[in-house]
Amino acid sequence: MFSYCLRRCLAAVPVMIVVALFVFLLLRLSPGDPAAIIAGDMATPAQLERIRASLGLDQPLYLQFFQWTGALLRGDFGTSLMSNLPVTQLMAQRLEPTISLALFSIVLSVVIAVPMGVVAAWKHGSLIDKAVMSLSVLGFSVPVFVIGYLLIKLFAIDLGWLPVQGFSRLSESGFLPFLQHAILPATMLSTIYIALIARMTRASMLDVLGEDFIRTAHAKGASEKRVLFKHALRNAGVPILEVIGTGFALMITGVVVTESVFNIPGLGRLTVDAILSRDYPVIQGLILVTSGVYVLINLAIDLSYALLDPRIRYQ
Amino acid sequence: MTTLFSRRFSATRRRLLGGVAAATLLSTTCGAVSTLAAMPADASTIRAVMHSGLRVLDPITTTAHITRDHGYMIWDTLLGMDDQFQPQPQMADWSVSDDGMVYTFTLREGLEWHDGGQVTAADAVASFRRWADRDGGGQMLLDHVDSVEATDERTMTLTLSSPFAYVLELMAKPSSVPLFVMPERIASKSPDETLTVEDQIGSGPFTFVADEYDPGNRVVYEKFADYVPREEPASWTAGGKVVDVDRVEWINMSDAQTALNALNSGEIDFLESPSVDLLPVLQANPDLTVEKINELGSQTIGRFNFLYPPFDDPEIRRAALTAMNQTDVLASLIGNPEFYTTCDSMYGCQTPLATEAGAPETLATGGGTEAASEMLEAAGYDGTPVVMMQPTDAPTVSPQPVIAAQLLRQAGFQVDLQPMDWQTLVTRRASQQPPGEGGWNMFFTNWYIPEVWNPLVSPMLNGRGADGGWFGWPDDAELESMREAFAKAESDEDRKAIAERIQAHAFEQVTYIPLGEYSIPAAWNNDLSGILHSPVPVFWNITKAE
Numbered sequence: 001m002f003s004y005c006l007r008r009c010l011a012a013v014p015v016m017i018v019v020a021l022f023v024f025l026l027l028r029l030s031p032g033d034p035a036a037i038i039a040g041d042m043a044t045p046a047q048l049e050r051i052r053a054s055l056g057l058d059q060p061l062y063l064q065f066f067q068w069t070g071a072l073l074r075g076d077f078g079t080s081l082m083s084n085l086p087v088t089q090l091m092a093q094r095l096e097p098t099i100s101l102a103l104f105s106i107v108l109s110v111v112i113a114v115p116m117g118v119v120a121a122w123k124h125g126s127l128i129d130k131a132v133m134s135l136s137v138l139g140f141s142v143p144v145f146v147i148g149y150l151l152i153k154l155f156a157i158d159l160g161w162l163p164v165q166g167f168s169r170l171s172e173s174g175f176l177p178f179l180q181h182a183i184l185p186a187t188m189l190s191t192i193y194i195a196l197i198a199r200m201t202r203a204s205m206l207d208v209l210g211e212d213f214i215r216t217a218h219a220k221g222a223s224e225k226r227v228l229f230k231h232a233l234r235n236a237g238v239p240i241l242e243v244i245g246t247g248f249a250l251m252i253t254g255v256v257v258t259e260s261v262f263n264i265p266g267l268g269r270l271t272v273d274a275i276l277s278r279d280y281p282v283i284q285g286l287i288l289v290t291s292g293v294y295v296l297i298n299l300a301i302d303l304s305y306a307l308l309d310p311r312i313r314y315q
Numbered sequence: 316m317t318t319l320f321s322r323r324f325s326a327t328r329r330r331l332l333g334g335v336a337a338a339t340l341l342s343t344t345c346g347a348v349s350t351l352a353a354m355p356a357d358a359s360t361i362r363a364v365m366h367s368g369l370r371v372l373d374p375i376t377t378t379a380h381i382t383r384d385h386g387y388m389i390w391d392t393l394l395g396m397d398d399q400f401q402p403q404p405q406m407a408d409w410s411v412s413d414d415g416m417v418y419t420f421t422l423r424e425g426l427e428w429h430d431g432g433q434v435t436a437a438d439a440v441a442s443f444r445r446w447a448d449r450d451g452g453g454q455m456l457l458d459h460v461d462s463v464e465a466t467d468e469r470t471m472t473l474t475l476s477s478p479f480a481y482v483l484e485l486m487a488k489p490s491s492v493p494l495f496v497m498p499e500r501i502a503s504k505s506p507d508e509t510l511t512v513e514d515q516i517g518s519g520p521f522t523f524v525a526d527e528y529d530p531g532n533r534v535v536y537e538k539f540a541d542y543v544p545r546e547e548p549a550s551w552t553a554g555g556k557v558v559d560v561d562r563v564e565w566i567n568m569s570d571a572q573t574a575l576n577a578l579n580s581g582e583i584d585f586l587e588s589p590s591v592d593l594l595p596v597l598q599a600n601p602d603l604t605v606e607k608i609n610e611l612g613s614q615t616i617g618r619f620n621f622l623y624p625p626f627d628d629p630e631i632r633r634a635a636l637t638a639m640n641q642t643d644v645l646a647s648l649i650g651n652p653e654f655y656t657t658c659d660s661m662y663g664c665q666t667p668l669a670t671e672a673g674a675p676e677t678l679a680t681g682g683g684t685e686a687a688s689e690m691l692e693a694a695g696y697d698g699t700p701v702v703m704m705q706p707t708d709a710p711t712v713s714p715q716p717v718i719a720a721q722l723l724r725q726a727g728f729q730v731d732l733q734p735m736d737w738q739t740l741v742t743r744r745a746s747q748q749p750p751g752e753g754g755w756n757m758f759f760t761n762w763y764i765p766e767v768w769n770p771l772v773s774p775m776l777n778g779r780g781a782d783g784g785w786f787g788w789p790d791d792a793e794l795e796s797m798r799e800a801f802a803k804a805e806s807d808e809d810r811k812a813i814a815e816r817i818q819a820h821a822f823e824q825v826t827y828i829p830l831g832e833y834s835i836p837a838a839w840n841n842d843l844s845g846i847l848h849s850p851v852p853v854f855w856n857i858t859k860a861e
Binding site: 031032033036037038039040041042043044045046047048050051053054080082083084085090093149152156157160163164165166260261262263265269270272273276277278 | 368370371372376377378379449450451491492505507508509510511512529530531532533566568569570572573576577579580582708735736738739741742743745747760762774781782783784785
């Protein structure tokens with residue numbers, strides 16, 4: 001197991017190198033000049049040149065690349081061209097809102113979607129099944145920002161139970177203020193994943209429920225609950241886990257709309273801000289970290305297969 | 316039987332107890348949550364949503380308005396400007412020698428830095444140099460300066476090398492780039508090197524809370540207890556900067572609807588720049604005040620590239636000017652006529668130099684299409700396409716090119732409207748390459764009126780050509796000579812007369828096209844009072860009810 005993990009981690013290194021090179025070139029070759037953005041409307045060409053030089057953007061591309069990767073190897077992600085703050089500090093500031101919201105949302109999704117999918121498969125063809133599937137289609141089809149605004153209208157504006165925006169850090173304010181601020185965005189974010197996981201659970205469960213061992217379990221007198229959750233769900237778990245893992249990775253890296261609607265200072269908004277201001281070091285750092293997150297989550301998903309299915313072994 | 320009953324009872328009881336516990340937890344949570352949600356904001360804190368997030372912390376390096384506004388929070392200015400466009404003492408009083416060649420600035424007493432220590436004339440001198448190196452008006456002033464030095468602890472002396480009557484107006488200008496006074500060790504940095512978080516030390520009415528700074532998201536200021544405001548009433552950036560709150564938080568909200576909801580629900584106190592579409596919702600709330608604080612507003616403009624065809628030909632530029640129609644542009648940009656007005660003055664219509672000199676009759680309301688077609692034909696236009704840059708991600712500059720392109724097409728121009736994001740436009744407009752090789756022919760932008768209110772501060776009224784001019788780069792010696800005369804004019808009458816001549820000349824050469832003015836009101840909670848009407852949003856003078 002350890003050597004497998006080590007091999008997977010080492011295999012990620014060339015992936016990260018390619019990502020780093022690709023991102024670096026993509027940014028430098030796309031239109032946009034951080035110096036012009038910093039200087040603003042009144043800058044003369046001479047002033048722009050001077051600012052470019054002070055940012056090191058007048059140096060040859062290969063030199064800029066080697067300087068950046070050299071610093072990376074020392075654990076230095078560079079400094080934001082706009083705010084003059086270390087990229088690691090900027091990412092650290094935004095990490096907690098994103099991670100805590102993603103965790104909360106994925107837990108919410110799993111807690112709601114898995115039972116929904118199991119019941120839909122169990123009552124296959126019934127009114128419950130059709131209701132679950134209809135809700136899934138609805139969850140897929142309605143844009144998340146519409147759901148967000150509807151939730152705000154109902155719970156924040158009309159009922160006044162919850163704030164309309166903002167975020168309260170779990171580490172600073174405790175659970176209740178965190179819950180107060182996170183419940184609506186987590187619900188909004190979860191909608192699509194509830195739909196996705198419920199459908200996947202239902203499909204996977206339907207496959208497993210037709211297997212011989214399920215008939216055997218019934219014949220042995222096992223209760224319906226035991227058959228569904230102990231025998232069937234565990235065997236149907238691998239594809240469900242894959243969807244959950246991928247969903248979690250997507251939540252960490254792509255929740256810009258949710259963060260904008262609820263004004264949450266997370267990584268998504270940091271990424272968009274950095275792209276709009278052509279803040280190269282921040283964009284590069286964020287994409288590298290995102291790639292790393294994907295590699296680690298995929299590794300975690302692969303390892304968890306063995307927990308669900310003892311037949312799976314890693315060599 | 317008993318055992319079975321007991322098991323059933325036990326299970327039922329467990330479910331019942333679990334339900335009660337869950338209900339209790341839910342009601343407690345909901346109760347606590349609703350209590351928290353309804354909790355009023357701290358009475359000594361103003362929570363404001365500004366027009367954008369603060370990312371660059373150097374108000375000298377960048378001309379971004381949010382950074383300028385940040386500058387006014389923590390740094391003070393040597394001079395201020397009042398609502399009559401008159402320079403007034405702020406950190407310093409001044410005297411001028413009889414021949415007008417020596418300006419002596421004396422710092423008032425009680426000026427202290429946020430980290431301790433007195434503000435000295437050496438700080439003012441270093442700040443002046445850094446500002447003048449970066450600011451267009453400052454550079455022009457510097458051309459006429461023989462020396463600037465600290466003659467004692469509290470006295471800065473500026474000696475001119477040639478007559479220049481606009482010294483005080485330039486040093487007092489309220490908008491990009493104002494002359495903020497910084498400690499000498501910070502002001503000694505090159506203006507090409509942006510200031511850091513550690514450099515946010517000023518002597519202004521608020522201090523910068525570095526620990527709570529989250530770039531692009533949140534910035535926090537606290538009242539500077541040792542700040543001694545002037546005794547005169549506040550007017551624009553002049554007068555007493557009296558702070559009545561302990562803390563100001565700027566929270567960036569990228570979504571206009573979210574900002575509106577937050578103001579309506581009392582989670583924020585002040586919204587600087589609400590979306591025009593959403594104003595009726597705010598106006599319907601009796602707990603809010605919706606009012607223009609920047610009454611001068613902004614001017615929207617179109618600018619040609621003078622280096623390449625077709626707009627290197629003044630006849631063709633004049634045809635394009637004749638085809639324009641401010642009303643159509645403004646209706647598309649703002650929509651509600653309550654918030655815009657046509658204006659034939661390049662200096663803004665509410666400024667001392669406002670004039671209609673040289674403006675074509677058709678500019679405000681249109682009707683020049685036929686005349687423009689004839690002018691275009693007479694000029695021998697060969698169908699060279701006009702590469703017009705259209706930013707699609709900036710609502711305040713996105714509609715102008717669409718309308719302008721249509722007006723030009725109706726007059727017979729070939730227009731290549733190229734959509735792009737604003738930052739691409741900002742980069743591309745600096746390119747002096749031909750339009751087909753990454754250059755351009757026309758773009759649009761907006762200016763605060765205090766940034767265009769006279770020929771010296773307006774970046775467009777600059778005829779220094781490709782080396783020293785603003786994007787578009789007209790090479791116009793006559794314009795430069797008139798600006799020089801304006802700078803030396805000693806009476807208001809002379810200045811006004813020269814400004815009229817400059818505008819007439821600029822319209823004749825079509826240096827740029829003013830496309831009208833607009834002013835979007837701000838909105839705030841009625842708990843706030845004393846909000847100053849000013850071209851820059853300031854947070855002194857404001858009181859928040861308990």
